[in-house]
Structures are given as structure tokens and as C-alpha cells.
Amino acid sequence: MNNAQIVARFELLADLLEFTGANSFRVRAYRNAARTIQGLSQQISDILADKSQKLTDLEGIGKDLADKCQVLVETGQLPQLEEMQKKIPQSVLAMMRIPGLGPKKAAVIYNELKVSTLEELKQACEEKRVRELKGFGAKTEQTILSGIDLAATAEQRTYWAKADRLVQRLKEHLSDVEGIKQLQFAGSYRRGKETVGDIDILVTAKSPDTAMDRLNEFPELSEVIARGDTKMSIRLDNNMQVDLRVVPEESYGAALVYFTGSKEHNVKIRGIAKQHGMKINEYGVFRVEKDGSEQYVAGKTEEDVYKALDLPWFPPELRENRDELKLAEKGLPKLITVEDIVGDMHMHTNATDGKNTLEEMINAAIDKGYQYIAITDHSKRVSMANGLDEERLLAQWKEIDKLKKKFDGKILILKGLECDILEKGGMDMPDKVLEQGEWIIASVHYGQNQSNQQITDRIIGALENPNICIVAHPTGRLINRREAYDVDLDAVFQCAKENNKFVELNANPMRLDLNDIHCHAAQQRGIPIGISSDAHNIEGLEVMRYGIIQARRAGLTKEDVVNTRPWKKIHSLLGR
């Protein structure tokens, strides 16, 4: 049983426990453990097999959950979970996804009305049976009814890049409003998560109503979920929720910390505040006096808030309660920025499935100020993309040799290829050809359903080939669309390290592969990471910034990344 499967079991158990009204801290313990495991780059089964390691050393995993992990790995089952699943139909849990319906209310509906599916619940609402329950009313019934479809279709988070476009429209809409002083988008958007659930807006304003009235006029608004003195929630036509919060100026920094999250980071710093005899909430940091009174200490800016707790300001991308607090003790890393990037080493032209010509791509790269680019079209196995065979590739490289002269002094153009790793292993191009190139990428496009062993062997085989420089999108996942293929990244990293090879962070917002956790693991092993656009047209070069955000979440600095260096340095990194 792999980590993802263990995580799913623990999450399900947490849901079931919550539904049965278990101690909420116990529920949280399961969720925390699931989170920790999700963030591991090593398999639980490997840790168990390694006598020098202990599961209980992991944060949030004590004796009990360590035992449960072991049982899961060894038997693939968890008796406690089986028990609960027998008692509670899984369809009941879907009710808890309806906005406004939590575990308590869902349990009442299930126990009193014997309703266990969304379909039955809809019927019960329509027959006005729900409003008869104690603690329920006509309004709640209506909320449930309108939320049922949402619960059925929801669960899909929006790509960061798409959320960003919405944020820009909201920013524009709220920009020239008289009375709004400060405005910032917070939440997972600000932390740069690869997907975003909802949009959080924080403002300071003369009166909350100015901001709320303006949001109320947003053209994409479909309904107002709630509106109080300082807080307003709306839903948009695309079902996305937007929360607006208005705070006083002296609380702006504290509120920004609070609403940027993550929840886990906040819980942690609240604990630290307590140790300091202080309290932190969205209004500020307060010293708690012996008589119980509270004294405002800080809150105007984020820097003030962290400083009051003897902490440095954390870039939002690091606020995940992974290891940022430990890092802070020796000084936070200087995270990479998009300005550090001096070249792009993965792009396609109209020779294969790209839209633009060689020269168009080159000129676009010059406009971006790059020192160099690698032209890396597909190899022939990717027939769908009109992949290059030996003859066409050599012709393209000949052309590039000419262009090298033409663009001399302006930009360096590298002869590259995105060469497929064949299903049976081996490269989709003879070595005698590959060795004439300057930057050969290896990637898996076919046979993605193969076993862990097969896929791992294929990638390792590629990295051991002296002509290969880097493995592209190493896990093959497509966010919200396709799971990663079953690959032993530990073994891949090991091989990359031994052979002076690199791994890619593909900046396409649907890929972002490697993800933040894997990039961090590669960094810790000292494997240089190449951040590439994988552009298929000139506009595609712009996705580099999404890769940078992901890299920042991984804690990468300029030094960890391949294409922050001049080409000559990269050449020597490869041991050439």
C-alpha cells in the first residue's frame, strides 16, 4: 500500500469519525497525519523496512497511528475503518460537502430521517421534511437544496493560473474605489498553491460598506452567501467562492497573516504566541497580562506581527508548516524569483506540435531577455505530434547552426530534443545522433500504466545514457486530470545524483511537475532542477512564472536551479 492510499484511508476515517461526533482533536490528529504523509518524499513502507528510521519521528504520528500505518502496509486493510464503513454508508459523507451542512446536522438528517444519499436528501427537502427537525428551518432547507448540486459537482479546485486571471479582474473591479485604502488577495492564491479553492480578499476601507457594495456589483456575481459587518461571501457564475474581509488599519498585517494561512502555519504561530505570553488573532498580536487584560503589541504590517513573535517575515509560499519554522532559526532561504531565470530549455516549434517557427520562438526569447534557449521538439515516437525522425532532426540542427551565427551576440540557441523513452526502455533516437546535440531531454509519454519497476527502470536507463541531460515532467501527472505514473522517485533522484543529471520542474500550469514536495526532496539531495516552459507557442514562454511560484513553495533558491546559470556553467555541471 502506497502513501496516497494510506492518506485516503486516514482522510476517510477522519470524515467518518467526525460524522459520528468523535472528539474534534482526535479527528484533527488523523487529518494531520494524512497531511504529513502526503508531504513525504519517501514511502511509508520503506520507512517501516528501514530499521534506522521510526514513523513516530514524523510530526503528528504517534504510537497509535504508526501502528495503523504498519497494519495498512502489511494487510492493506484497517479493521477500525472496515467497522465504521459497515455502520455508515459512504454516500452520507457527501452530505457534509454541502455548504452549511456539517457533521452535526448531517448526522441528524441521517439518524432522524434515515436519509443517506444526496438524491434522498433532495427529496426530503422538497417534501419539507427537513424543516421539521429540531434546529432546522425553512431557510436551512433552502440552503441545502441549492447546495446539493454544488456538492455533487464541486471538489475540483481551480488551476492557480486561472484563479490569477480572476484575481486580476477582481483587482481591476475594486481598484479605483474611493474609500478602499489597502487591498490584498490572500489565501492559497497568495501562497501560490497549484490549485486554488476560493478567493480571499482583504481590504482596509473608510467604511466596510464601500467595499462590500462594490463587490456586490461584480459582473460575475451569482449570489451573496453572507454579508455581515466586516465579512462578505459571494459565489460567482463559475461556482467559485469569493470572501471579502474588511479590517481596521492597525489590524491589516495580522489579518493578512491570518487570511493567507495556511491554517496549519497559523495554528503553529498561535502556539508560539502562547509560549511568549501573547495571543494572536486577525486583529493583532496582544500581550496577555496577569489580570487577563490584553495589550495590543503589533498588527499593522505582517513584518510587525512576525517580529513580535521573534520570527522573520515568511514569504507566503513557505507558509505550509512544513519546515519553515525550523528554517527560520538559521535564516530563511532567499527564494528564487523570475528575474533569476536566464534561459528556457524546453520548447517546441511548428516542426512538431508547436505553433511558431524557430525564428519566432528565438525572437520571443530575445524579447524576454534570455541568454539562451534550447529547441526541444518531440522525437518520432510521438507521432501524434509529428515527432522528428533522425533525418528531420539533423536538418533542424543544421538550421540551428545557421541561426547560431545569425543571432550571435543576441542569444545562444542550443540544439536539443525531447526524446521519448520507449515503452520497452531505451531512447527513441540512436546515440550516434543524440551525441551531436547539446541538450537532450528524456521523457515518458507512452506506457504510463506500466508497473513501478518498469517505469522506474525506463527513466533510470535514460539518465544513465551519457547523452541525456535531464528528465522532463518526471511523474507525468496532470493536475485534476491524470494521476502521476507509478515511479520510484527516490531511485530516480539517486540515479540523477550519481550521473550528474538534472530533473525538470515543468512550468505548464496543468503539469507543475515535479511538484513542490518533490522539488524540495531533489534540492535536499543536491540535484539541480531545470525550470522549463515546455512552450508550444511564443505565448507559452510566459508560463515560466508559474514554475517559479512552485519552485518558491519548494524553498528553491537561485543556486538550486539550472537555468539561472550561464550555459557554460551548466555544461560543466553535466561534467562535460
Added chain:
DNA sequence: GCCGTTTTCGGCCCGACTGTTTTCAGTCG
């Protein structure tokens, strides 16, 4: 269920908003 510079018990972050009550429980972030 986890955790420990208040250390093996007793905490565990904290406040806004809603709907249903008639002072508050539930939900959410």
C-alpha cells in the same frame, strides 16, 4: 490521537456569521 522549557495529564487557535433560538449551536475559514 498527539504532545511536552507548565512533560504522562490536560490541553489542543480563534472569531464572524447564520439560523434558530430567546442565549446559542453549528458551520466556516
